[in-house]
Amino acid sequence: MSKISLKAMKHSYLAEPGEDADWALRDIDIEWSDGGAYALLGPSGCGKTTLLNIISGLLRPTRGKVLFGDEDVTEVGPERRNIAQVFQFPVVYDTMTVYDNLAFPLRNRGFAEPDIEIRVRQTAQMLDLEERLFTKAAGLTADAKQKISLGRGLIRPDVNAILFDEPLTVIDPHLKWVLRSKLKELHRQIGSTMIYVTHDQTEALTFADQVVVMHDGTVVQSGTPIELFEAPRHTFVGHFIGSPGMNLLPCQVKNGVPYFFKNKIKTVSKSLASAKGASLQIGVRPEFIAFSEKGIPVQIVKVSDTGRYRIVETRHEDTMIKLLAMEGQEIPQGGAHIQFDPAFTRIYADGWAVGEERA
Amino acid sequence: MSQKIAHPKAWLFVLPVVLLVAFNAIIPLMTVVNYSVQETFGNNLFFWEGVRWFQDVLRSERYQASLMRQLTFTGIILLIEIPLGVAIALSMPRKGPWVSVCLVLMALPLLIPWNVVGAMWNIFSLPDIGLLGRTLNGLGFDYDYTQGPLAAWFTVILMDVWHWTSLVVLLAYAGLSSIPQPYYHAAKIDGASTWAIIRYIELPKMKRVLAIAILLRFMDSFMIYTEPFVLTGGGPGNTTTFLSIDLVKVALGQFDLGPAAAMSLIYFLIILLLSWLFYTLIMRNEQQ
Numbered sequence: 001m002s003k004i005s006l007k008a009m010k011h012s013y014l015a016e017p018g019e020d021a022d023w024a025l026r027d028i029d030i031e032w033s034d035g036g037a038y039a040l041l042g043p044s045g046c047g048k049t050t051l052l053n054i055i056s057g058l059l060r061p062t063r064g065k066v067l068f069g070d071e072d073v074t075e076v077g078p079e080r081r082n083i084a085q086v087f088q089f090p091v092v093y094d095t096m097t098v099y100d101n102l103a104f105p106l107r108n109r110g111f112a113e114p115d116i117e118i119r120v121r122q123t124a125q126m127l128d129l130e131e132r133l134f135t136k137a138a139g140l141t142a143d144a145k146q147k148i149s150l151g152r153g154l155i156r157p158d159v160n161a162i163l164f165d166e167p168l169t170v171i172d173p174h175l176k177w178v179l180r181s182k183l184k185e186l187h188r189q190i191g192s193t194m195i196y197v198t199h200d201q202t203e204a205l206t207f208a209d210q211v212v213v214m215h216d217g218t219v220v221q222s223g224t225p226i227e228l229f230e231a232p233r234h235t236f237v238g239h240f241i242g243s244p245g246m247n248l249l250p251c252q253v254k255n256g257v258p259y260f261f262k263n264k265i266k267t268v269s270k271s272l273a274s275a276k277g278a279s280l281q282i283g284v285r286p287e288f289i290a291f292s293e294k295g296i297p298v299q300i301v302k303v304s305d306t307g308r309y310r311i312v313e314t315r316h317e318d319t320m321i322k323l324l325a326m327e328g329q330e331i332p333q334g335g336a337h338i339q340f341d342p343a344f345t346r347i348y349a350d351g352w353a354v355g356e357e358r359a
Numbered sequence: 360m361s362q363k364i365a366h367p368k369a370w371l372f373v374l375p376v377v378l379l380v381a382f383n384a385i386i387p388l389m390t391v392v393n394y395s396v397q398e399t400f401g402n403n404l405f406f407w408e409g410v411r412w413f414q415d416v417l418r419s420e421r422y423q424a425s426l427m428r429q430l431t432f433t434g435i436i437l438l439i440e441i442p443l444g445v446a447i448a449l450s451m452p453r454k455g456p457w458v459s460v461c462l463v464l465m466a467l468p469l470l471i472p473w474n475v476v477g478a479m480w481n482i483f484s485l486p487d488i489g490l491l492g493r494t495l496n497g498l499g500f501d502y503d504y505t506q507g508p509l510a511a512w513f514t515v516i517l518m519d520v521w522h523w524t525s526l527v528v529l530l531a532y533a534g535l536s537s538i539p540q541p542y543y544h545a546a547k548i549d550g551a552s553t554w555a556i557i558r559y560i561e562l563p564k565m566k567r568v569l570a571i572a573i574l575l576r577f578m579d580s581f582m583i584y585t586e587p588f589v590l591t592g593g594g595p596g597n598t599t600t601f602l603s604i605d606l607v608k609v610a611l612g613q614f615d616l617g618p619a620a621a622m623s624l625i626y627f628l629i630i631l632l633l634s635w636l637f638y639t640l641i642m643r644n645e646q647q
Contacts, residue, residue, distance in 0.1 A: 108550035
């Protein structure tokens with residue numbers, strides 16, 4: 001087991017990629033430390049699966065290197081990388097029993113039959129497949145088939161990493177929850193590096209210690225769930241994570257001071273001068289906006305109750321601003337004033353947080 | 360919703376189909392049935408014979424011999440064409456510019472009219488001027504398909520393999536192309552060997568199309584007429600006289616319409632029975 005690093009990685013499915021749009025992945029530089037639980041989060045088509053297939057060796061990157069520890073494995077095929085991968089849709093070997101399916105990766109690697117039996121039984125127990133060990137895999141439900149796929153990923157000892165490519169898509173919601181907790185628990189038990197690809201922020205935030213957010217073929221931010229929440233480095237992270245997402249408001253800078261219409265805004269962003277010429281936005285999460293005596297005057301448009309809190313939609317000039325009101329908190333009628341918490345208010349230039357751009 | 364609406368004239372809409380099926384299947388078949396139970400001496404004179412023709416045909420050594428030849432032929436070509444077709448499909452490229460080249464090459468034999476296939480192989484195999492015949496004789500084999508029964512069988516089978524293996528290849532290839540990419544990915548991750556991929560992924564996924572391939576090749580080869588008729592004419596002697604060739608000899612050569620009709624019906628029932636057997640066996644496996 002060792003850390004996995006991707007260096008100056010670019011990948012394109014085209015033979016002769018030119019402009020930015022031709023690349024499925026661009027400028028990927030990332031390190032996955034040994035034993036970490038990672039989530040790779042992003043919308044469909046942002047390059048998550050491509051990245052995963054490059055790590056497992058199913059795809060060879062157009063540019064850049066894959067390192068396991070200090071060893072360059074860019075040219076090494078998947079069978080020799082010692083990586084387990086579980087795919088979005090269940091893959092089972094139809095003619096085999098559940099037992100043989102689980103044993104397959106071990107048999108191919110020449111494990112002894114008694115060891116295989118022990119591991120198959122352990123894995124089956126983990127996934128609740130014990131009763132069906134000797135039935136044919138072909139006739140099972142999608143749920144059970146995906147459990148078998150998961151099992152084939154989890155059964156191998158000492159893998160460098162286990163990669164999950166949206167593995168719970170076909171599983172029904174209740175079981176999804178159970179399996180996700182189980183994966184988390186397994187991570188604690190076996191300690192392999194796990195990389196979990198998903199477009200569902202709840203899944204990512206509950207599974208992972210470290211969340212890598214991808215957008216449009218590149219990594220926009222990597223950090224703990226708290227970091228992503230409190231200090232989004234890109235507007236995409238701001239609105240993709242959190243529900244409702246971050247407010248993005250128009251911004252003008254006069255004499256080095258940011259304004260939202262006529263209201264001066266205090267932010268954590270420094271050196272606004274560097275952002276000259278870019279299109280500027282103020283980003284602040286609904287959680288960090290509060291009603292106050294003074295501040296930005298707003299009209300209250302709509303209040304929706306989600307149970308634990310209420311989402312208040314307000315308007316200043318033509319701009320909608322959402323904020324959260326906790327249960328029991330009084331909400332003014334008609335007109336009110338709001339204030340942004342300066343510690344969590346940022347200026348974004350062309351999408352990137354000013355003064356915190358990527359190196 | 361539970362109320363059924365019965366319209367007295369609704370059956371009129373189905374009438375065209377009924378007429379069509381009647382004209383192209385039921386009426387011709389019934390004519391054959393009609394002939395199979397009567398004796399005719401022309402002038403539309405018919406005499407009732409009951410099941411006599413059926414008894415005669417089933418007891419006739421000639422018929423039994425043709426049936427055996429037919430079964431042997433079909434068995435041999437299935438044993439060659441199915442594995443060969445699968446093997447060729449497996450070794451064809453899955454993507455890239457060569458795919459279409461291979462597919463066109465494969466489809467070519469299927470596009471040639473059957474009597475042309477017979478004529479081609481007739482000339483190709485001639486021991487004095489044909490490429491195949493000259494080559495085999497040059498290599499020291501005593502090869503003359505117009506004289507030796509073994510040579511005749513060899514040529515007929517080779518011709519059928521050449522003509523029809525492509526069909527199995529195309530069907531198997533279609534089955535292979537429909538296997539989703541994740542299966543191959545998973546197999547690679549699981550460390551499966553090439554043989555294991557064929558054994559555990561490709562063959563099981565090809566099962567349905569292979570069932571169709573076997574069924575089609577069985578039915579077509581059981582009814583084969585044109586190619587061997589042009590190539591050997593059923594000879595030398597009777598050695599390549601398959602059922603259909605025999606049938607034509609009886610019906611149009613000897614003009615024994617009664618026995619020929621009985622033969623046709625038995626022939627038809629054998630194909631129906633064997634096809635049904637194949638189909639149920641394969642589908643029963645599928646459900647397990």
